[in-house]
Amino acid sequence: MPSAPELLSSVFGFDAFRPGQEEIVNAVIAGRNTLAIMPTGGGKSLCYQLPALVREGVTVVISPLIALMRDQVRGLREAGVAAGALTSGNTEEETDAVFRALDAGELKLLYMAPERLASGGTLTLLRRIGVGLIAVDEAHCVSQWGHDFRPDYLEIGKLRHALNVPLAAFTATADAETRAEIVTRLFDGQPPETFLHGFDRPNIHLAFAAKTSPRNQILSFAAARKGQSGIVYCGTRAKTETLSRALAEAGHSACHYHGGMEAEARRHVEGRFQQEDGLIVVATVAFGMGVDKPDIRWVAHADLPKSIEAYYQEIGRAGRDGAPAETLTLFGADDIRLRRAQIDESLAPPERRMADHARLNALLGLAEALHCRRQSLLSYFGEEAEPCGNCDLCDSPPELFDGTEAVRKALSAILRTGEYFGTGHLIDILLGVETDKIRARGHDALPTFGVGLEFDKRQWQAVFRQMMGHDLVRPDPERHGALRMTEAARPILRGEDSITLRRDTLRAQASRPVARALVSEEDAPLLSALKAKRRAYAEAARVPAYVVFNDRTLIEMAEVKPRTLDEMARISGVGATKLERYGAGFLEVITGAVPAPEHPARRKLAGREGGALYDRLMAAQADLTRGETGIDKPLSCSASQLAKLAEMQPRDMGTLTRILGERRADRFGEAFLEVLAEG
Ligand code: ADP
Ligand code: ZN
Numbered sequence: 001m002p003s004a005p006e007l008l009s010s011v012f013g014f015d016a017f018r019p020g021q022e023e024i025v026n027a028v029i030a031g032r033n034t035l036a037i038m039p040t041g042g043g044k045s046l047c048y049q050l051p052a053l054v055r056e057g058v059t060v061v062i063s064p065l066i067a068l069m070r071d072q073v074r075g076l077r078e079a080g081v082a083a084g085a086l087t088s089g090n091t092e093e094e095t096d097a098v099f100r101a102l103d104a105g106e107l108k109l110l111y112m113a114p115e116r117l118a119s120g121g122t123l124t125l126l127r128r129i130g131v132g133l134i135a136v137d138e139a140h141c142v143s144q145w146g147h148d149f150r151p152d153y154l155e156i157g158k159l160r161h162a163l164n165v166p167l168a169a170f171t172a173t174a175d176a177e178t179r180a181e182i183v184t185r186l187f188d189g190q191p192p193e194t195f196l197h198g199f200d201r202p203n204i205h206l207a208f209a210a211k212t213s214p215r216n217q218i219l220s221f222a223a224a225r226k227g228q229s230g231i232v233y234c235g236t237r238a239k240t241e242t243l244s245r246a247l248a249e250a251g252h253s254a255c256h257y258h259g260g261m262e263a264e265a266r267r268h269v270e271g272r273f274q275q276e277d278g279l280i281v282v283a284t285v286a287f288g289m290g291v292d293k294p295d296i297r298w299v300a301h302a303d304l305p306k307s308i309e310a311y312y313q314e315i316g317r318a319g320r321d322g323a324p325a326e327t328l329t330l331f332g333a334d335d336i337r338l339r340r341a342q343i344d345e346s347l348a349p350p351e352r353r354m355a356d357h358a359r360l361n362a363l364l365g366l367a368e369a370l371h372c373r374r375q376s377l378l379s380y381f382g383e384e385a386e387p388c389g390n391c392d393l394c395d396s397p398p399e400l401f402d403g404t405e406a407v408r409k410a411l412s413a414i415l416r417t418g419e420y421f422g423t424g425h426l427i428d429i430l431l432g433v434e435t436d437k438i439r440a441r442g443h444d445a446l447p448t449f450g451v452g453l454e455f456d457k458r459q460w461q462a463v464f465r466q467m468m469g470h471d472l473v474r475p476d477p478e479r480h481g482a483l484r485m486t487e488a489a490r491p492i493l494r495g496e497d498s499i500t501l502r503r504d505t506l507r508a509q510a511s512r513p514v515a516r517a518l519v520s521e522e523d524a525p526l527l528s529a530l531k532a533k534r535r536a537y538a539e540a541a542r543v544p545a546y547v548v549f550n551d552r553t554l555i556e557m558a559e560v561k562p563r564t565l566d567e568m569a570r571i572s573g574v575g576a577t578k579l580e581r582y583g584a585g586f587l588e589v590i591t592g593a594v595p596a597p598e599h600p601a602r603r604k605l606a607g608r609e610g611g612a613l614y615d616r617l618m619a620a621q622a623d624l625t626r627g628e629t630g631i632d633k634p635l636s637c638s639a640s641q642l643a644k645l646a647e648m649q650p651r652d653m654g655t656l657t658r659i660l661g662e663r664r665a666d667r668f669g670e671a672f673l674e675v676l677a678e679g
Contacts, residue, residue, distance in 0.1 A: 004029065007053055008046075011079050013553070013575030018043040018322075020197040024168075028133070029054050033192035034168045035139070035182060039199050040313070041294075041320035044170040045072060048135035051168075052109045053081065057132025058102070061111045064138050064150055067270065068292045069111040075547050076109060080577035085111035102129045114141075114152035123162055131163050136186065139169035143181040148289075157186050167192075172316075199312075199381045203319045204327060205516065206373040207392035208366070210462065211332035218243060218302050219250055221328050222280060226252065228297035229273070232282040233314055235303030235338065243302060244282035253279050259286035277535055277545045288314065293544070294321040295551045297518075300328045304335035306342070307359035308366060308380055321550040324516055331367045333423060333465040336360075337475045344477045361471045368469035369393060370400055370500060403501030404492060406455070406463050407472065411485055411493050413448045414473065417441075419484045422475070426483065427452075427460045466501050518551070519558050526590065527558040533589045537582060548582060549573055561590050565598065569607020579606055599639035610646040613675070617642050620671040627667060637664055649676050 004025050008014050017025070021043055024036045028051040038044050049072075052059035063069050066089045076083035084098035084107050101107045102125075110129075116122050134156070136142075142153040160167045169186055171178070183191055209217060218232055232247075234240045240256040247254035253276070257269045266286075273281050274293055281287060285305075299318045305311040311329065319325025343356045362380050369376045374388035387394055413426045428435055429443050432450025443449060452460060464483075467473050472489035475481040491497035519527050531545075531554060538545040549557075553573030562568040568583045569576075580603060598606075605611040621642070626632050641660055650656045656672060657665040 001054055004050060004054065007050055010576050011053065011081060012046060012050070013079070013571075013573045013578060014046075015570070015572050018046075020195060021047055024195050025050050027193050027195075028135075028166070028168045031055070031133075031166045033166050033187055033190070034195065035179070035187075035192045036168070036170050036195040036197070037179070038170065038172060038195075038197045039201060040172045040316040041201060041322075042172075042197060044137070044172075047170065048133070048168050049076065049081070049109065052133065052135070055132045057130040057165075058107055059109050059133040059135055060126060060131050061109060061135045061137060062114055062117070062153075062156060063111060064114060064141050064148070064153075065289070065292075066113060067274075068137075069113070071274070071292055071544070071547075073109075073111055074543055078543070078547055078578065078581075079575055081109065082107050083109040083111065086116060087111070087113040088115070105130075114150055114155065117152055117155035117159055123159070126159070126163060131165055133165055134160055134163070134167045136167065136169040139171040139182050139186065140173040140178050142185045143173075143178045154185060157188065160186070161188075199383055200374065200378055200385065201316060201319065202374075202388065202390060203322055204315060204325050205390050205392075206315070206327055206377070206388075208329045208331060208369075208373070209392075210465065211330045211335070214302055214330055214332075215243065215246060217328075217330055218300055219246060221298075221300055222247055222252055223250065225298050225326070227278045229276075229278055229293065229295060230280045230298040230300065231287065231291075231296060231314075231317060232280065232300045232302055233287075233305070234282060234284060235335070237284055239302065240282045240284060244280070247280055247282065255279070255281060257281050257283035257287045259284060274544050275538075277531065285310065285314070288317060291317060292320075293317075293546065295323070295546045296320070296325065297323075297551070298326045298328075300330075302330055304329065304331040304339060304367070305363065306339055307356065308362040308377070309359060311363050311366070312377065312381075321546065321552045323550075323552040323555055324518060326516060329367070331364075333461065333468060336364065336465065336468045337481050340475055341477050341481070357471075364469040364471070368466050368502065370398060370502060399503040400500050401503050402498060403463065403466070404498040406452070406501070407467060407489075407492055407499055408495075409448065409452050410460075410463060410467060411472070411489055413446075414483050414485055415493075416446050416448055417443060419476070420479060420482050422481050422483060423461065423464045427457055427464070430460060431457065463501065470499065472499075518555055523558045526561070527554060529589050530554045530557055530586060533586055537585065549578070549586075557586060557590065562587065563591055565603060565606035566611045574607075576604075576607075580604075599643075601639040601643035605643060605646060610643070613649070614642055614646040616675050616678075617645055617672060620675050621668055624668055624671055632667075635664065635667055637668065645672060645676070651676060 002010065008017065020038060024034060024047040027034045028048060036044065036047060048059060048061060066087045069085045069087055070089065073083045073085045082101065084101055086095065086098055136156055141148045141150040142156065143149060167186060169182055183189060222230065232243060234243060237258040237260050240258050244254045244256035255269055257266060269281060273279050273291065296318045299315050305314055315327040318327060339360050343353050343360065346353060366373060366376050372387040372394050373391040375385050378385045409430060410426065413429045425437060428438055429446065429449055430452030434444055438444050455463065471486055472492065473483040473485055476484045492499055517524065534545050534548045534554065537548045550573060553571060556571050560571060562571060565579065565583050565587065568574055568587055569579050583606065602614055605614050621636060625634050625636055637660060644659050650659065653665065653669055653673065656669055
């Protein structure tokens with residue numbers, strides 16, 4: 001059996017493990033119970049797919065999402081791995097084929113929907129086929145407290161007992177309660193070997209911007225990324241429709257998605273997104289759970305997400321293939337008011353609402369961060385990090401100023417008007433504007449009236465927004481969103497504490513967010529050509545483009561520009577099966593020529609040591625086709641004989657003769673042994 005690193009490259013086409021994968025793979029291969037917590041896109045699937053190839057018997061994979069299972073099975077088959085799925089989405093023929101393969105002992109991975117576990121026949125089936133390992137994807141679905149709870153997941157613990165095989169559980173949800181519940185329900189409370197892996201997604205560029213004209217901000221962000229697959233998240237259903245229309249009018253391929261649509265229509269959008277290259281989906285958060293597209297190049301939030309966890313999950317859908325991806329999150333005072341109101345108006349118990357406010361605060365803190373965003377984000381998840389160099393604040397650090405005085409003036413305006421007014425009226429007071437409302441209430445007589453002339457209206461709005469962001473003031477839902485001071489503001493009011501604010505958000509936003517190029521300018525045309533080739537293959541095979549090769553692989557091809565199949569085989573993501581299937585086609589795009597046809601026996605050796613050896617044997621043979629003297633009868637070895645030599649590397653004439661026969665050994669033997677001795 002080839003070793004794990006060998007399979008990693010020969011089957012999956014990757015030349016190195018991602019951080020953490022190797023330890024998990026080794027533990028699973030060794031048959032230990034494992035629980036791996038890895039962020040989305042961290043590469044969990046490989047951690048059971050690879051061991052499944054090494055271990056005896058069938059690996060049963062339990063996963064809650066039919067679409068994802070089907071995708072994975074398709075991907076595995078493309079890589080030459082025998083995999084099948086039993087789900088309610090199967091056609092009868094598909095199911096029959098899976099059973100046949102199981103009975104023939106051919107299947108290595110069997111994907112199964114959790115609903116199947118409850119049926120009596122399943123256990124009999126699994127007993128019969130010889131299961132060697134159970135892998136559980138999205139293991140947090142076993143937790144009753146999470147919103148992804150799947151009652152059928154409770155059957156998994158029983159299944160493990162009945163089959164008495166090791167179990168490997170995977171999830172991206174890290175909180176301690178969920179983890180404990182997984183241990184109880186899947187492992188009978190016996191702690192498995194646990195791997196907790198970093199939450200950083202270094203390839204995702206982070207950026208926030210204050211809302212100035214949201215529609216234009218999103219349109220220009222998308223315009224700079226034309227032709228790339230992206231998601232725009234919106235706070236309301238209506239907005240998904242208007243924004244997607246605006247994007248389509250601007251020449252993008254865009255469609256909308258929300259929970260109010262018919263199931264059929266939603267599935268249609270999901271299917272298109274998965275399949276097409278460069279579609280933009282404008283959606284509410286209903287879009288996501290079933291999305292497993294590794295080459296989403298950007299995610300934009302037209303409205304502020306509801307919490308830091310939601311933010312992390314939503315931006316985390318970008319760049320799962322590890323290639324650069326970008327995000328932009330817009331936020332404004334109205335978003336903050338809306339999110340606060342949603343929490344206050346929810347029917348959740350008070351302590352839950354408090355926790356929700358805290359999670360929103362964490363996100364607002366991130367939005368108003370003064371330094372590296374990734375540091376703030378990771379510190380929320382309990383990780384320390386250096387400034388990342390891949391966020392808007394690292395790109396251009398904001399200008400800061402001491403905002404203590406401004407905040408105290410604003411607080412004073414709030415308190416002197418009895419905490420009964422919203423931002424608009426408060427700013428009028430600070431700027432000394434004599435509106436009817438101000439005269440009617442006598443607010444022009446307040447000592448705070450007209451004390452804020454150092455800023456204009458927009459600048460004051462930014463100060464108020466940052467105050468909300470720092471949770472110094474909160475809109476009171478019982479007073480139509482009038483601002484109330486929080487306890488956190490008291491030390492500043494009393495002059496015991498100071499506060500730093502960002503000046504850059506006071507100025508107009510930098511105009512057009514510039515896209516990062518995936519490759520250098522000179523390689524860009526080649527990348528487009530490779531993508532076109534990929535699309536042709538994908539369409540012919542009716543699979544999503546990334547199933548052929550993911551973006552990262554194409555980027556590497558465009559940069560490295562392999563000239564031969566051997567060089568092609570060294571590109572990350574090009575395994576043996578894909579090399580065989582697509583190698584020549586992509587090579588043709590790169591070299592601009594049809595590569596000389598190679599004998600299949602030689603092609604099999606591409607990228608391996610044997611390939612070069614084969615070529616040298618060929619050369620030695622060419623010198624001797626007509627013998628030492630050049631006048632003998634022409635003679636040559638077959639391609640498969642040469643391939644055999646290159647693979648077995650015999651060192652003595654006896655073995656060599658057995659492979660080539662007397663006549664050929666006579667003519668080429670010595671020269672070949674010399675080549676083989678050089679190795
Ligand atoms: P998740 O942890 O979210 O389930 P996946 O298993 O879907 O992540 O993997 C995300 C992406 O990372 C996939 O496109 C996969 O092909 C890629 N990937 C996984 N392992 C590696 C690796 N060792 N090297 C390069 N790419 C990898
Ligand atoms: Zn940073």
